[in-house]
Amino acid sequence: MSIPMKARDIADRYFLEHRAKVLDLAAFLDRYDRAAQAEGHAATDRIDDGRVRALLAAIHLLIDRKPERARRVLELWSDRSTDPIDRAPMKGAIGVAPLPDE
Amino acid sequence: MYIDPHIHMVSRTTDDYRQMALAGCVAITEPAFWAGYDRSSAQGFVDYFRLLTDTEPKRAAQFGIRHHTWLCINPKESEDIGLAREVLAEIPSFLDRPSVLGIGEIGLNKNSRNELTVLHEHIALAAKHQLMILVHTPHLEDKLKGTRLIMDAIREHGIDPGRVLIDHVEEHTVGEVLRRGFWAGMTLYPDTKCTPQRAVDIFEMHGTDRLWINSAADWGVSDPLAVPKCQQEMRARGHLEAAIRKVSFENPFRFLSQSGRFSTGH
Numbered sequence: 001m002s003i004p005m006k007a008r009d010i011a012d013r014y015f016l017e018h019r020a021k022v023l024d025l026a027a028f029l030d031r032y033d034r035a036a037q038a039e040g041h042a043a044t045d046r047i048d049d050g051r052v053r054a055l056l057a058a059i060h061l062l063i064d065r066k067p068e069r070a071r072r073v074l075e076l077w078s079d080r081s082t083d084p085i086d087r088a089p090m091k092g093a094i095g096v097a098p099l100p101d102e
Numbered sequence: 103m104y105i106d107p108h109i110h111m112v113s114r115t116t117d118d119y120r121q122m123a124l125a126g127c128v129a130i131t132e133p134a135f136w137a138g139y140d141r142s143s144a145q146g147f148v149d150y151f152r153l154l155t156d157t158e159p160k161r162a163a164q165f166g167i168r169h170h171t172w173l174c175i176n177p178k179e180s181e182d183i184g185l186a187r188e189v190l191a192e193i194p195s196f197l198d199r200p201s202v203l204g205i206g207e208i209g210l211n212k213n214s215r216n217e218l219t220v221l222h223e224h225i226a227l228a229a230k231h232q233l234m235i236l237v238h239t240p241h242l243e244d245k246l247k248g249t250r251l252i253m254d255a256i257r258e259h260g261i262d263p264g265r266v267l268i269d270h271v272e273e274h275t276v277g278e279v280l281r282r283g284f285w286a287g288m289t290l291y292p293d294t295k296c297t298p299q300r301a302v303d304i305f306e307m308h309g310t311d312r313l314w315i316n317s318a319a320d321w322g323v324s325d326p327l328a329v330p331k332c333q334q335e336m337r338a339r340g341h342l343e344a345a346i347r348k349v350s351f352e353n354p355f356r357f358l359s360q361s362g363r364f365s366t367g368h
Contacts, residue, residue, distance in 0.1 A: 003306045004340035013338070014299075070300065074274035078246040079213075088181050088212035091136075093242035 108316035133207035144188035172206030206236025290328035
């Protein structure tokens, strides 16, 4: 099933919604930094929270101009181990696994 | 007209049934799931199964909606193998109820060894009674690994993948699920799983064969009208009514009819 809309139609229909999402993301990162700085962290310090680091890592995939960004972001955030764990530590999920280089 | 093939009406109001009927819902299936707290005994599940097989079909029928169900102990409560085995022992006494389609939603939550053991025992129960299976795949970072472990477990039992629906697929799991011959479900949630927009993207990239959409509406942030909203998204993009009908009615009808017990009443 191919996509019936033209690229211009996609931009017309979805641009404002995603403009708002980018601003929400920017404001979230500002909010996080303000709180971290209030705790005494410099803006140049490594970000403590692995979830926020994973979010920033995903942004690199958004701007690399390669296809299937959604799939690649989800894979970046996925647990890459293959064996069952010994015991479930909790019921919920965090949202991201540690990044491959961490 | 549409089918919502995965929704937890025990957590929804009667007004939701009314709104769903007004939006064109004619049939639903309700898998057994985690109630938001751990039940303290197998008897709690027996009462839950009575609710699913007696009460909900009557409540749905008031609005012309056919209600069907799947039975299991959800993977979130599978860490306690002793309790899980007690619940598994209760399930056969409900299998002759006319609205029971099969075993579900079974699967994994945190991909633990105990969860996997209980999953295997559920699959064996389905195989013994020649029942269909509805699979829950894990959340967020656990989904990719868990989906693969689940598909491998089902293959070990020699189950026909055409009688198994792997639910909650997203962009990183849908391709592998379909390639391995399973049916796949996309759950439409506001924050996690798929939005209606992403679900339609997935149809455009992977086609509409062996794929369905559902709301999985429950006690959390969810939307019992998510399926008609996804239909609307397809219409807004210019997709043909035949394609919309296929993913929101014909595909679930075709898969669920393999049970011999599914009906839309039409």
